[in-house]
Amino acid sequence: MEAICENGGLIPVSKSEPILVQPETSLNTNQGFYFLSNLDQNIAVIIQTVYCFKPDENKSSDNVGDVIKRALAKILVHFYPLTGNLRVSSDGKLIVECTNRGVPFVEAEADCNMDVLGDITVPDPGMLGKLVYTVPGANHILEMPLLTAQVTRFKCGGFVLGMTINHCMTDGISAMEFVHSWAETARSKTLTLPPFIDRTILRSREPPSIKYPHKEFQEITDTSNMSTLYQEDQLMYNSFQFNQEKIARLKKTAMEDGIIKNCTTFTVLTALVWRARTKALKMKPNQQSKLLFAVDGRSKFNPPLPKGYFGNGIVLTCCICNASELIEKPLSFAVEHVQNAIKMVTEGFIRSAIDYFEVTRARPSLTATLLVTSWTRLDFDTTDFGWGEAVQSGCVNLPEKEVALLLCNGRDRKITTLLLGLPITAMKTFQELMQV
The missing domain is CATH 3.30.559.10 (Chloramphenicol acetyltransferase-like domain)
Known part of the structure; x- marks a missing residue:
């Protein structure tokens, strides 16, 4: 492709x-x-x-x-x-x-x-x-x-x-x-x-103790035949910028029905992208649509992971619902799902995820899935090898077709950029849905 x-x-x-x-x-x-x-x-x-x-x-x-x-x-x-x-x-x-x-x-x-x-x-x-x-x-x-x-x-x-x-x-x-x-x-x-x-x-515990459902590993059936779309269509990357005014409008829209009382930039943008991608890929109403995203677990442990921990201190958390629910219900529905998935991440949940892999060797399924990763807290542009700070940094590509990346642009870090790839026909619809 x-x-x-x-x-x-x-x-x-x-x-x-x-x-x-x-x-x-x-x-x-x-x-x-x-x-x-x-x-x-x-x-x-x-x-x-x-x-x-x-x-x-x-x-x-x-x-x-x-x-x-x-x-x-x-x-x-x-x-x-x-x-x-x-x-x-x-x-x-x-x-x-x-x-x-x-x-x-x-x-x-x-x-x-x-x-x-x-x-x-x-x-x-x-x-x-x-x-x-x-x-x-x-x-x-x-x-x-x-x-x-x-x-x-x-x-x-x-x-x-x-x-x-x-x-x-x-x-x-x-x-x-x-x-x-x-x-x-x-x-x-x-x-x-x-x-x-x-x-x-x-390390996993002895014996392992799985006390939480781990839907991040749940296999989903591709009833919408999206795999064929990815195989037959060209993959197009695009970026979308959200300034503070646009993010404020999104947050206002998400809270206007009173379902949620507040939301962060991450939760509202992740919810927006999840809904828009589901619609752009023309998922059938009964198609399950899954959202995966990483939560930094360093501070969730007691005591927290040591400063400078070299390795993955993140854990994947998950939302799943039918495409029809996600698309037809207001933005607050998706935001609330994201918020609840974040609240789920405690030390107990992370230890349970570690033990779940130890027992099952399962890997997260990416069928009908959007995987959001955020670099908005990472200051790669402040890197200085002796010739001044980097004027810009970026990814050569995204590691999987299901991945969307959020990062901050500019020295003032007031603009959030979304990067993702989609089949070119789906990207046209997605672009229209990003005009918010």
Whole structure:
């Protein structure tokens, strides 16, 4: 299936052969196997991101590759599991073999100025894919490195850091903390937040205790034949911006019937997108429509997870209802569902989800499902490797066709952007429904 993008394009890039960057010292690194919790198991997908840095009039970027590479060797002493290989353990779960093999690192030159990238808000695999390194011939997750890095210098003196990382190693918060620590190291600063890498604090209980229904794993029948639509139609990515005025109108609409008394930007936008996507995909009235979204569980534990927890501290929570209910009832109906799903996430629920996977090895079904993930609290643009903060950052693509991403734009962070991909015919309807 071909993916098309509104701002698509190609840039001429020549790449060096990758070198393997190993931890500068093995004093703090361990050999053997590194435990991944059950919260890490269900999201072993590759996330590709790029960070753009404009030219600095007072500082040449000629040596930027060396600076970032040396900093990577230093920071990997603290984040050493990223240098290992993903394996399947004897009990059928993902685990990291800590070999200190190293992280593939590539330096590249682009035969153009960085402004040809334009606004990289919308995922563009064709163009942005040239700015990240993927191992040729690696088609299975076990064949792919846990982390790769590429630094691409442009003729204007600007540069782009492209990073691929396996989601089983980090959620958004720990990925941001890793990148910030890497940047601090490049500036010869002491780490503000050293990582806490022991994930065994999220082991399943003995014996497992499943005390909550876990509808996030529920299989749904595709009675609307949406799989055929995705196979036959082109996938189109698009972005939609919501300023404070538009969000205020949405909140007012959601609360006008008195069903809910308040709502956040996340709950109202997630509810809006869930309804609009269900309608755009022409789900039949009796089709069950599922919404999955991640809730940060760090503060839900008593005591909370340690500061700098390196791993997935998020858990998926779920809403399910018939498409007819979702579309025909007011926006407050969907918002209330989202709010109730958030309230459900307690330490008990998270421990139950961990135990549920231990017993069933089930993975969340994505049939007739929208999976919303929010990066609105992540400050990737404040990353500074010594040439100033990133002027913009973005995703090369979205990891699954069911994923929608929320993030904040601009230095004042007053605009929330929605990114998602849909079959092109469904995208036309979705665009109309976003005119709110």
